[in-house]
Amino acid sequence: MAEVIANFSAGPSALPRSVRQAMAEELLPQADASPSIVEVSHRGPMFARVAEELADRLANTMGVADSHHVLLLQGGANLQFAQLPLNLAQAAPAGFIVTGHWGVKALAEAERVAQTHVIASTEASGFTTLPGELKCHAPVAYAHVTGNETVHGVQFDHPPTLNDASGQAVPVVADLSSEFLSRPYPYASLAGFYAGTQKNLGVAGLTVVGLDKDWWARVARGRGHRLAKYLDYQAWIEAGSMFNTPSTVAWYAALLMLRWIEAQGGLAALELRNRQKAQRLYACIDDSDLFYNPVDPVARSQMNVVFALADPHLHDGFLAQAEDAGLLGLKGHRAVGGLRASLYNAIEIEAVEALIAFMQEFERRHG
Amino acid sequence: MAEVIANFSAGPSALPRSVRQAMAEELLPQADASPSIVEVSHRGPMFARVAEELADRLANTMGVADSHHVLLLQGGANLQFAQLPLNLAQAAPAGFIVTGHWGVKALAEAERVAQTHVIASTEASGFTTLPGELKCHAPVAYAHVTGNETVHGVQFDHPPTLNDASGQAVPVVADLSSEFLSRPYPYASLAGFYAGTQKNLGVAGLTVVGLDKDWWARVARGRGHRLAKYLDYQAWIEAGSMFNTPSTVAWYAALLMLRWIEAQGGLAALELRNRQKAQRLYACIDDSDLFYNPVDPVARSQMNVVFALADPHLHDGFLAQAEDAGLLGLKGHRAVGGLRASLYNAIEIEAVEALIAFMQEFERRHG
Numbered sequence: 001m002a003e004v005i006a007n008f009s010a011g012p013s014a015l016p017r018s019v020r021q022a023m024a025e026e027l028l029p030q031a032d033a034s035p036s037i038v039e040v041s042h043r044g045p046m047f048a049r050v051a052e053e054l055a056d057r058l059a060n061t062m063g064v065a066d067s068h069h070v071l072l073l074q075g076g077a078n079l080q081f082a083q084l085p086l087n088l089a090q091a092a093p094a095g096f097i098v099t100g101h102w103g104v105k106a107l108a109e110a111e112r113v114a115q116t117h118v119i120a121s122t123e124a125s126g127f128t129t130l131p132g133e134l135k136c137h138a139p140v141a142y143a144h145v146t147g148n149e150t151v152h153g154v155q156f157d158h159p160p161t162l163n164d165a166s167g168q169a170v171p172v173v174a175d176l177s178s179e180f181l182s183r184p185y186p187y188a189s190l191a192g193f194y195a196g197t198q199k200n201l202g203v204a205g206l207t208v209v210g211l212d213k214d215w216w217a218r219v220a221r222g223r224g225h226r227l228a229k230y231l232d233y234q235a236w237i238e239a240g241s242m243f244n245t246p247s248t249v250a251w252y253a254a255l256l257m258l259r260w261i262e263a264q265g266g267l268a269a270l271e272l273r274n275r276q277k278a279q280r281l282y283a284c285i286d287d288s289d290l291f292y293n294p295v296d297p298v299a300r301s302q303m304n305v306v307f308a309l310a311d312p313h314l315h316d317g318f319l320a321q322a323e324d325a326g327l328l329g330l331k332g333h334r335a336v337g338g339l340r341a342s343l344y345n346a347i348e349i350e351a352v353e354a355l356i357a358f359m360q361e362f363e364r365r366h367g
Numbered sequence: 368m369a370e371v372i373a374n375f376s377a378g379p380s381a382l383p384r385s386v387r388q389a390m391a392e393e394l395l396p397q398a399d400a401s402p403s404i405v406e407v408s409h410r411g412p413m414f415a416r417v418a419e420e421l422a423d424r425l426a427n428t429m430g431v432a433d434s435h436h437v438l439l440l441q442g443g444a445n446l447q448f449a450q451l452p453l454n455l456a457q458a459a460p461a462g463f464i465v466t467g468h469w470g471v472k473a474l475a476e477a478e479r480v481a482q483t484h485v486i487a488s489t490e491a492s493g494f495t496t497l498p499g500e501l502k503c504h505a506p507v508a509y510a511h512v513t514g515n516e517t518v519h520g521v522q523f524d525h526p527p528t529l530n531d532a533s534g535q536a537v538p539v540v541a542d543l544s545s546e547f548l549s550r551p552y553p554y555a556s557l558a559g560f561y562a563g564t565q566k567n568l569g570v571a572g573l574t575v576v577g578l579d580k581d582w583w584a585r586v587a588r589g590r591g592h593r594l595a596k597y598l599d600y601q602a603w604i605e606a607g608s609m610f611n612t613p614s615t616v617a618w619y620a621a622l623l624m625l626r627w628i629e630a631q632g633g634l635a636a637l638e639l640r641n642r643q644k645a646q647r648l649y650a651c652i653d654d655s656d657l658f659y660n661p662v663d664p665v666a667r668s669q670m671n672v673v674f675a676l677a678d679p680h681l682h683d684g685f686l687a688q689a690e691d692a693g694l695l696g697l698k699g700h701r702a703v704g705g706l707r708a709s710l711y712n713a714i715e716i717e718a719v720e721a722l723i724a725f726m727q728e729f730e731r732r733h734g
Contacts, residue, residue, distance in 0.1 A: 003399040007406055012615055014406050017396045027391040029384045032370040033718075035695065038570045039374055039381050043701070074441040074572070075597065078611040082595030113595050198612055203405045205441070205572040205614035228449030228480050230442065244445035245565055247572035248379055249616050328402065334410070351400075 006351030009329030010150055010304060011178065012198040014346040019202070019256045026252070038249045047248060050255055051241075057258040061267065062187040064210055071209040071233065072241040072251065077177045080194045080207065081106045084173060085114035087233050088141050088192070090225050093117045095140030095170065097160060099299075100127040100149030101335050102175060110144070119143055119162070127152040130299040134162035141219070142171040142191055148179040150199075151333040153306030153340070154299045155179065159190060171215055179303050180208065181261060182345055183271035191215045199303070200345045202253030206246070209233070261345070270345055277343045277352045278302040284356045290314075290367040291359060308338035314366055315339070325358050373718030376696035377517055377671060378545065379565040381713040386569070386623045393619070405616045414615060417622055422608075424625040428634065429554040431577055438576040438600065439608040439618065444544045447561045447574065448473045451540060452481035454600050455508050455559070457592050460484045462507030462537065464527060466666075467494040467516030468702050469542060477511070486510055486529070494519040497666040501529035508586070509538040509558055515546040517566075518700040520673030520707070521666045522546065526557055538582055546670050547575065548628060549712055550638035558582045566670070567712045569620030573613070576600070628712070637712055644710045644719045645669040651723045657681075657734040658726060675705035681733055682706075692725050 007014040015023075027036050040046045054072075059065040073079070085094045093115035096107045099122050110116050117138045120131040127149065136143060143162060148155040162170050171191030179185075180195035187193060191212045198204035211233060220234055229235045236243050264270055282300060285291045285307050293300070293307045309315050318339070322330050332338035341355060374381040382390075394403050407413045421439075426432040440446070452461045460482035463474045466489050477483050484505045487498040494516065503510060510529060515522040529537050538558030546552075547562035554560060558579045565571035578600060587601055596602045596610075603610050631637055649667060652658045652674050660667065660674045676682050685706070689697050699705035708722060 004397075004401045006400055007402040009402070009406065009408050009411070011612065012406055012409065014400075014402060020394050020396045020403060024391045024394040024396075027387050027394065029387045029391075030371075032693070033373055033381075034371045035374040035376070035381060036387060039376065039379055041376050041696065042379065042571070044376070044696070044698075074443075074446075074614075076441075076611045079441075079597050082597050086595070109596055112593050196612065203614075203616050204409070204612045205617065226479050228453070229476055230446050230449050244443045245378065245563065245571045247441075247570075247614055247617065249570050250572065250614065326399070329408065329411070331411075 003326050004328060005326035005354045006347065007328045008341040008343070008347065008351075008355070010333065010340060010342040011196075012204045013342060013344050015202065015253070016257075016260050016346045019253065019260055022256050023253060037252050042242060042245055042248055050252055054251055054255040054258065057255065057262075058208065061181060061258060061261065062210070064188050067188045068210040068212055069216060069233075069237050071211070071236045072246060073207045073209055073236065074205065074247060076196045076204070076207055077102065077175055077194060078105070078109070080175070080209065081109035082113055083231050083233070084144070084192070084194075085110040085116075086227055086231055087223070088173075088219055089114040091222055092139050092141040095119045095136055095138070095143040097121075097131060097134065097143055097145040098123065099130060099146055099152070099154050101151035101333070102149055102177075103144075103146040106144055106146065106175060126294070127154060128294045128299065129296045130154065130156060131160075134160055136162050136164045136170050139164060140170060142173045144173050144175070147174045147176045148301050148303050150178040150301075150304045150342070151335055153293070153295050153301040153304045155301035155303065159186060171212075181267060181270075182274050182303060184267045197250060197254050199342070200257075202257045203250050205250030206254055257345075273349060274302055274343060274345070277347060277349055278305060280356060281305045281341060281343070281352055284359055288359070288363055288367070290363040303343055305341045305343060306332060306336070306338060307340070308332075318362060321362065322358060327355055327358055370693050371695060372693035372721045373714065374695045375708040375710070375714065375718075375722070377700065377707060377709040378563075379571045380709060380711050382569065382620070383624075383627050383713045386620065386627055389623050390620060404619050409609060409612055409615055417619055418609075421618055421622040421625065424622065424629075425575065428548060428625060428628065429577070431555050434555045435577040435579055436583060436600075436604050438578070438603045439613060440574045440576055440603065441572065441614060443563045443571070443574055444469065444542055444561065445472070445476070447542070447576065448476035449480055450598050450600070451511070451559070451561075452477040452483075453594055453598055454590070455540075455586055456481040458589055459506050459508040462486045462503055462505070462510040464488075464498060464501065464510055464512040465490065466497060466513055466521050467519035468700070469516055469518065469544075470511075470513040473511055473513065473542060493661070494521060495661045495666065496663045497521065497523060501527055503529050503531045503537050506531065507537060509540045511540050511542070514541045514543045515668050515670050517545040517668075517671045517709070518673075518702055520660070520662050520668040520671045522668035522670065526553060538579075548634060548637075549641050549670060551634045564617060564621050566709070567624075569624045570617050572617030573621055640716060641669055641710060641712070644714060644716055645672060647723060648672045648708060648710070648719055651726055655726070655730055655734075657730040670710055672708045672710060673699060673703070673705060674707070675699070684733075685729060688729065689725060694722055694725055
């Protein structure tokens with residue numbers, strides 16, 4: 001294999017070089033036996049500094065310092081698929097806006113532990129579109145939406161808003177796993193949101209959950225069911241996310257990423273670069289006769305560009321030659337096949353340019 | 368502060384120097400953009416090699432390759448406190464043998480999601496003893512026991528065995544978090560067990576669960592309740608622990624630790640060293656007029672040596688001077704106060720000797 005040019009893995013995914021460097025330096029044994037940040041109590045003073053800076057940077061970067069409880073959990077989006085309805089949809093059904101693979105999974109898990117109601121689904125389009133105007137006719141506790149669908153490559157530009165039959169706004173809860181902190185986003189407008197950190201904010205092992213404080217206070221008052229304390233958001237709010245031993249290494253990596261985000265110029269600067277990367281790659285695909293992307297242009301993900309070869313016999317050869325050229329992680333999700341380039345925060349524009357050049361050369365030879 | 372001599376943190380806790388070195392080298396940026404192990408898909412070939420070697424070494428080191436399902440989960444012991452009764456104690460109560468802080472917590476969480484029955488408790492002794500002969504008069508699904516109590520410094524030498532009223536052996540499920548892989552242990556004799564890795568097997572973020580295959584097959588057949596798929600052990604068995612994105616960094620650290628355990632001479636060699644460390648420290652405490660340990664000698668933990676000063680006014684000064692002398696992490700758990708030295712796998716005998724010398728010198732000056 002040639003020199004590696006870029007790692008387009010959909011998650012866990014590439015870290016910025018400086019973040020890798022800082023993590024490595026933290027772990028390197030010292031001349032004396034000084035502990036690294038992953039070897040000390042999560043309740044001791046050394047880790048307390050990490051936890052405090054992480055909480056501050058996270059809340060401020062999202063703009064929810066006053067409005068939301070921000071919880072740092074484990075278990076990924078999959079645990080949230082269950083924990084959300086267990087906490088929030090016991091008095092009324094959980095509503096779902098389904099736009100791809102992860103929305104389908106979230107709905108299936110909710111169905112095991114709560115009543116559910118599908119508000120909208122784009123399954124009929126093969127999950128290549130976004131729903132039109134939304135309206136919720138049934139009473140629901142909240143409407144769950146997947147902000148960005150990594151498998152189908154579909155993304156909401158803005159979080160959807162919708163009213164119920166009586167004209168009241170429905171609280172929206174968003175799975176933001178795969179677009180978290182990739183751009184300025186109205187986090188504060190959401191009733192709830194959650195995101196794993198293994199795409200744009202470090203390594204796997206940390207799940208950020210946001211809950212509007214007023215909404216939570218209203219909902220929490222009415223709760224009476226027997227819920228394991230581990231699964232009760234209130235227990236985590238009261239414990240300041242130190243309910244039990246967290247993944248201290250993932251917390252530390254997230255802190256390094258938040259410092260890096262600031263050094264890059266913040267979310268606005270990241271958005272500019274992330275949109276450039278996606279625009280160039282979609283332009284390459286749209287200009288090509290060999291590659292295609294099936295998604296409605298207004299619904300296309302800025303994070304996960306899914307594409308495929310018009311001649312499927314070329315698929316395996318493309319992947320193998322891409323790997324040989326140092327372009328890794330381009331295999332599509334096992335649920336849909338095809339190809340996918342994930343363009344998370346750590347991917348440089350130069351990496352996308354290299355992919356485009358490779359695709360153009362591949363088309364010259366095989367198109 | 369002087370040069371650091373040792374880090375006695377109760378968890379997350381010290382890593383062997385060579386394991387830190389290997390983790391740092393893995394994370395250091397390469398000349399090209401080659402991804403580190405934490406930057407690639409958990410389902411791709413690079414991480415598959417880690418997962419396979421980890422599963423093999425883990426099962427073989429425990430001696431349960433044929434007898435048990437071994438699951439790699441997140442959430443720590445606290446999630447198991449709920450997940451176990453949710454999976455296993457819906458048809459009959461969960462039985463509890465309570466010998467300290469963690470047994471109390473496990474019982475309290477089980478009470479929220481299942482029927483429970485306390486088989487034995489040593490609370491009357493202030494959790495300084497182990498129970499005598501055990502017998503279970505009520506029908507229970509299993510008997511839960513905490514192998515080693517980190518807060519009270521109490522440990523079972525062998526896992527307890529007990530019969531029910533009809534003379535049948537009761538399945539025993541053990542929380543082995545704080546003694547996991549510190550010595551040869553009859554893992555295969557247990558119906559179930561679980562352990563976080565942040566004490567003896569690396570960093571926080573990975574929880575190993577073992578389930579006797581025959582027992583699980585019997586129990587699983589009778590289950591009919593609605594359980595979130597994320598919480599259902601069967602889903603993790605079927606997914607080969609890849610139900611969702613795992614903490615790949617904790618998996619990698621655990622693999623490095625298992626290689627290190629082999630290089631040390633295996634569990635038998637670790638036990639020899641671990642027992643020596645504890646014996647020397649207990650001897651120092653027992654020989655002292657200033658320090659004392661309240662635990663019945665036959666019940667004393669080989670992992671967490673809890674002790675206190677006969678004159679409590681000296682407590683703060685001891686901790687401060689110990690830190691100045693480079694002896695870190697000696698503060699007792701917030702639930703009981705006092706002092707504690709955790710002697711997990713990575714602690715060298717020389718570190719314990721340094722602690723003993725410091726304690727003896729402290730007593731000369733203040734005793």
